Structure formats: C-alpha cells, structure tokens
Ligand SMILES: [Zn+2]
C-alpha cells in the first residue's frame with residue numbers, strides 16, 4: 001500500500017491550491033477592510049484608493065502601515081466632536097457677563113454683586129426685568145420713557161468712596 005508518484009502530486013497540487021485560495025481570500029478581505037475603514041475616515045476617494053492599493057501591493061505589511069498612518073478619528077467621531085465644541089462655544093457666548101468687571105452674572109440679576117454695575121431694570125408697569133437700553137417693555141408693551149429711568153449702564157460709585165466720604169473729600173481726592 002504505497003502512494004505512487006502521480007497520487008502524491010495530485011495531493012500536493014490540491015494542498016497548494018487550497019492554501020493559495022485561503023491566502024487570496026484573506027488578502028482580498030484585508031483590501032476590502034482597508035477600503036471600508038478608510039471610507040469611514042476620509043471623504044477623499046483618492047485616499048481610499050491609495051490605501052487599498054498599498055494593502056493590495058504590500059499585503060499584511062501594508063495593513064500595518066495603514067493602521068499606523070490612518071486618520072485617528074472616523075468622520076462620525078469628528079462630526080460629533082465638532083458638535084460638542086460648537087455647543088460648548090455657544091454656551092460660553094450666551095453666558096451673560098458683567099460689563100463692569102467681566103464676571104459671570106445671572107439673567108435674573110438687576111445689579112452685579114461684585115462691582116455694583118447696574119445690569120437690568122425692572123419694568124415700571126409689570127416689574128419684569130428689561131435690558132437697560134429698552135424703552136418699551138416686551139412683556140406688557142408699557143413705555144419706559146418718562147419714568148425717570150436712565151437707559152444707560154450705570155457704574156455705581158465704589159463702596160470706599162460712598163461710605164462716609166463727602167463731596168468735598170471727593171474733589172480733594174480728584175485734585176491730588
Ligand atoms: Zn461686575
């Protein structure tokens with residue numbers, strides 16, 4: 001019961017064909033994976049083709065080089081990050097800031113508690129807080145003109161001067 005030369009050759013041929021097919025399938029799979037992965041990371045069709053070609057030519061080494069050099073973020077990740085950044089920026093922009101000292105203030109505050117700058121004025125009719133330059137209340141349509149309110153941001157005198165100092169002291173201080 002010995003294998004003759006022809007049978008051995010046939011078995012060898014099958015073996016080589018089978019392993020060749022497996023290698024080809026893996027190789028094609030790697031190219032396809034690279035192309036799909038690159039498509040998630042770049043909109044540039046040239047970059048997608050170039051990456052796939054590199055893997056096609058260099059095989060497994062091409063995949064290693066690709067993984068090292070590919071863009072870190074996928075397009076979805078980059079989009080989500082830009083959304084987050086935009087939201088953060090908007091948050092900063094819309095947060096009210098005291099024009100006097102630059103500190104963060106709240107929408108419902110009439111004056112800045114740090115530097116005493118007047119921030120808002122209450123409507124003379126309904127009491128809702130209005131921006132200082134507004135002459136018409138958007139809540140009750142009541143006119144603010146002639147009610148004795150100054151429609152300008154008003155910096156209140158510093159506490160050191162306001163406490164007990166007379167007008168004469170102030171003049172003296174200015175002259176010095
Ligand atoms: Zn302030």
Ligand SMILES: [Zn+2]
Nearest residue numbers: 123126137140
């Ligand atoms: Zn009003």
